[in-house]
Amino acid sequence: MSEEVTTPKKAKRERKPREKMPEQAPEARIHNFDEVPFGYTEQQAVAEAERCIICKKPKCVDGCPVNIDIPKFIAQIRDGDFLGAARTVRSTNSLPAICGRVCPQADQCEVLCVEGIKYEPVAIGNLERFIADWELANDAIEIPAIPPPTGYRIAVVGSGPAGLTVAGDMAKLGHEVTIYEALHRPSGVLVYGIPEFRLPRSVVAKEIDYIRQLGVKFVYDVIIGVTITVDELFEQGYHAVFIGTGAGLPKMMKVPGENLVGVYSANEFLTRVNLMGASREGYDTPIRFAKHTVVVGGGNTAMDAARVSLRVSGNPVTLVYRRSMEEIPARREEIHHAVEEGIKFDLLVAPLEVIGDDKGQVKAIKCIRMGLGEPDDSGRRRPVPIEGSEFIIDCDTVIVAIGNSPNPIIPRNTPGIESSKWGTIVADEETGATSRRGVYAGGDIVSGAATVILAMGAGRKAATAMDAYVRTLPLTRRNPYGDT
Amino acid sequence: MHPLHSHRVLAEKIHEFWVEAPLVARKYRAGQFVIVRTHDRGERIPLTVVQADAANGRIRLIVQEAGKATALMAKFGPGDSFLDVVGPLGKPTHIENWGNLIAVCGGVGAAPLLPIVKAAAEAGNNVFAVIGARSKDLMILEDEFRAACKDVRISTDDGTYGMKGFVTDVLRKWVEEGQKFHEAIIVGPVVMMKVAAALTKDLGIPSLASLNPIMVDGTGMCGGCRVTVHGKTFFACVDGPEFDAHGVDFQELILRNQAYRDQEMRQLEHMADDECKLEAQLHGEKSHV
Numbered sequence: 001m002s003e004e005v006t007t008p009k010k011a012k013r014e015r016k017p018r019e020k021m022p023e024q025a026p027e028a029r030i031h032n033f034d035e036v037p038f039g040y041t042e043q044q045a046v047a048e049a050e051r052c053i054i055c056k057k058p059k060c061v062d063g064c065p066v067n068i069d070i071p072k073f074i075a076q077i078r079d080g081d082f083l084g085a086a087r088t089v090r091s092t093n094s095l096p097a098i099c100g101r102v103c104p105q106a107d108q109c110e111v112l113c114v115e116g117i118k119y120e121p122v123a124i125g126n127l128e129r130f131i132a133d134w135e136l137a138n139d140a141i142e143i144p145a146i147p148p149p150t151g152y153r154i155a156v157v158g159s160g161p162a163g164l165t166v167a168g169d170m171a172k173l174g175h176e177v178t179i180y181e182a183l184h185r186p187s188g189v190l191v192y193g194i195p196e197f198r199l200p201r202s203v204v205a206k207e208i209d210y211i212r213q214l215g216v217k218f219v220y221d222v223i224i225g226v227t228i229t230v231d232e233l234f235e236q237g238y239h240a241v242f243i244g245t246g247a248g249l250p251k252m253m254k255v256p257g258e259n260l261v262g263v264y265s266a267n268e269f270l271t272r273v274n275l276m277g278a279s280r281e282g283y284d285t286p287i288r289f290a291k292h293t294v295v296v297g298g299g300n301t302a303m304d305a306a307r308v309s310l311r312v313s314g315n316p317v318t319l320v321y322r323r324s325m326e327e328i329p330a331r332r333e334e335i336h337h338a339v340e341e342g343i344k345f346d347l348l349v350a351p352l353e354v355i356g357d358d359k360g361q362v363k364a365i366k367c368i369r370m371g372l373g374e375p376d377d378s379g380r381r382r383p384v385p386i387e388g389s390e391f392i393i394d395c396d397t398v399i400v401a402i403g404n405s406p407n408p409i410i411p412r413n414t415p416g417i418e419s420s421k422w423g424t425i426v427a428d429e430e431t432g433a434t435s436r437r438g439v440y441a442g443g444d445i446v447s448g449a450a451t452v453i454l455a456m457g458a459g460r461k462a463a464t465a466m467d468a469y470v471r472t473l474p475l476t477r478r479n480p481y482g483d484t
Numbered sequence: 485m486h487p488l489h490s491h492r493v494l495a496e497k498i499h500e501f502w503v504e505a506p507l508v509a510r511k512y513r514a515g516q517f518v519i520v521r522t523h524d525r526g527e528r529i530p531l532t533v534v535q536a537d538a539a540n541g542r543i544r545l546i547v548q549e550a551g552k553a554t555a556l557m558a559k560f561g562p563g564d565s566f567l568d569v570v571g572p573l574g575k576p577t578h579i580e581n582w583g584n585l586i587a588v589c590g591g592v593g594a595a596p597l598l599p600i601v602k603a604a605a606e607a608g609n610n611v612f613a614v615i616g617a618r619s620k621d622l623m624i625l626e627d628e629f630r631a632a633c634k635d636v637r638i639s640t641d642d643g644t645y646g647m648k649g650f651v652t653d654v655l656r657k658w659v660e661e662g663q664k665f666h667e668a669i670i671v672g673p674v675v676m677m678k679v680a681a682a683l684t685k686d687l688g689i690p691s692l693a694s695l696n697p698i699m700v701d702g703t704g705m706c707g708g709c710r711v712t713v714h715g716k717t718f719f720a721c722v723d724g725p726e727f728d729a730h731g732v733d734f735q736e737l738i739l740r741n742q743a744y745r746d747q748e749m750r751q752l753e754h755m756a757d758d759e760c761k762l763e764a765q766l767h768g769e770k771s772h773v
Contacts, residue, residue, distance in 0.1 A: 184567070227570075261739050360740075
């Protein structure tokens with residue numbers, strides 16, 4: 001008789017476990033840079049989409065910095081309308097194949113999923129990746145009809161996630177957009193920082209192609225603030241400038257020995273391998289082939305550095321982080337992959353000194369064990385050194401992945417742009433407007449080191465504000481910055 | 485792409501190029517450098533800019549063959565192009581009217597020093613220079629130094645030209661003769677800079693050194709160019725390349741610059757062309773102290 005008591009709706013809903021994405025086996029993938037997860041099959045994607053209850057008041061959307069209509073695209077996948085789903089995603093996200101791979105979905109959309117309260121959240125990130133990959137594989141990207149040229153010209157500084165988003169959005173509105181990139185290749189951190197096994201170059205290249213097809217022009221090897229100043233951009237007739245130069249200045253540990261040979265910033269190590277092809281046959285940039293690497297840090301960059309080092313050297317890698325697994329900031333998936341690959345985690349450990357041999361080469365790192373005290377400003381429990389717990393880890397390479405500061409070039413070389421004591425550019429949270437008329441900023445250069453999707457969210461807001469701004473300007477005026 | 489307009493060999497393994505790089509030429513000031521990549525799989529390497537011709541959109545580079553990238557450049561001629569030329573990077577030299585400036589260089593260090601010397605002379609300084617080389621054949625840019633300086637003295641390790649000995653011997657002698665110097669600028673192999681900086685410290689002459697650490701991007705992103713000055717870490721690409729010579733940890737710089745020496749040597753050995761099988765001793769570090 002009890003069946004009659006339960007509501008029919010609930011009785012019908014059978015709870016299925018989350019579809020697992022097939023992956024390259026750890027023992028195989030540590031020898032290559034191929035992507036680790038293979039992606040969902042169509043059947044898996046539909047099955048996962050069926051797990052979504054399509055809430056009337058979906059919370060997941062609130063967690064998405066670019067407000068993708070998540071229930072809509074999931075329902076479209078469920079109904080087999082992949083093209084429709086792709087259109088839905090792309091209407092708010094210009095780089096879905098990238099976001100599907102590198103967004104911290106577990107902390108954003110998925111954490112708010114109703115299914116997750118009592119059970120497992122819907123794999124929104126995996127579904128986004130599926131639909132973006134489907135779109136790329138089927139050449140189904142629709143280049144939207146571009147309105148007639150407005151005559152307004154926009155300069156975007158930096159071709160990372162923030163800059164690409166602004167450029168894409170502005171081009172779609174009919175503005176003429178040029179992206180200036182300091183390196184010789186587009187995409188900023190997406191190519192120099194994030195390794196191929198997490199974000200294949202071919203995927204990035206296709207997304208860049210899309211931006212290019214919107215009419216955006218790319219100029220490489222030009223450092224705005226140095227090669228061309230912001231003032232000169234206005235003199236050249238740009239009506240507005242967006243600064244998305246990111247947080248690319250590595251923080252160091254400030255411990256003795258950190259300039260020994262064999263101590264890398266994660267940026268340097270990853271740039272050598274990811275951007276410059278070091279370790280690959282036929283490429284000239286050198287890299288150390290470590291016997292034992294110690295990576296310091298607990299973010300995604302630390303995981304990337306550890307896993308890249310493992311692949312480059314084929315030798316053991318130990319990661320030290322000063323808090324516990326509970327506070328570690330990297331994506332769960334990356335931690336899981338690193339553990340599977342045999343990266344050794346030495347948690348609640350802080351470096352004290354890098355020790356060198358008589359040739360100035362790293363031979364060990366001296367560390368201390370930490371306990372956790374009361375929560376600090378960040379809300380995480382403060383690590384406290386345990387007296388007398390010092391110990392030595394023998395190693396020949398140390399990679400420091402404890403964060404990045406904003407790149408100083410633009411704040412240093414651009415009069416009238418207010419920056420904070422942390423070196424970030426001060427910009428309005430809703431519009432990206434800086435203290436200088438016509439100059440907008442967003443992404444890590446404003447927020448400090450954060451995520452790809454937050455940079456894109458900032459880019460989106462700035463694009464809306466910049467569009468409104470430039471339309472107030474007379475087209476004839478060569479230098480809209482004028483006398484301010 | 486950056487076409488080469490000329491390539492001239494100034495001395496053994498020392499090459500001069502005029503390269504098209506209009507944006508760099510327009511902005512270049514003494515003390516700055518560029519990052520060059522010759523081909524798609526090549527390294528990004530920092531190179532000295534000796535002169536800029538803004539009107540014609542060209543810059544003059546002087547390059548010493550040391551690793552594979554520079555050995556390859558040595559084979560480039562007019563009609564060839566460098567793939568990327570980025571810059572001008574680094575802070576321009578801070579130049580004021582100090583009075584008597586002594587400019588000290590060794591080997592190919594004469595190249596970065598020349599534009600600084602010219603700028604200092606234009607700013608009203610009496611510029612004196614000491615140019616050192618291993619031997620007479622390796623002396624470069626002497627005439628141009630003479631044109632910009634009040635006086636130039638030479639030393640060679642083997643005594644084939646000028647005073648036999650090191651730049652420090654010349655400098656010491658000059659001071660003993662009663663010549664006063666108010667400021668020094670030192671550029672060259674790190675060992676030379678180390679010894680020269682120690683001497684100017686003894687002599688009480690404030691000194692700048694232009695450093696040449698290993699670099700990747702040149703924009704502050706990689707941190708590979710870390711140098712210690714007065715106990716603090718700086719990034720030579722955005723904080724330098726010039727620093728107070730009396731605070732630089734030259735020993736650390738020497739070690740850091742050797743980080744990839746073995747790999748560089750292997751690469752050179754593997755270069756297909758026999759001409760380019762360079763020997764280990766051409767590495768710039770140990771010459772002309």
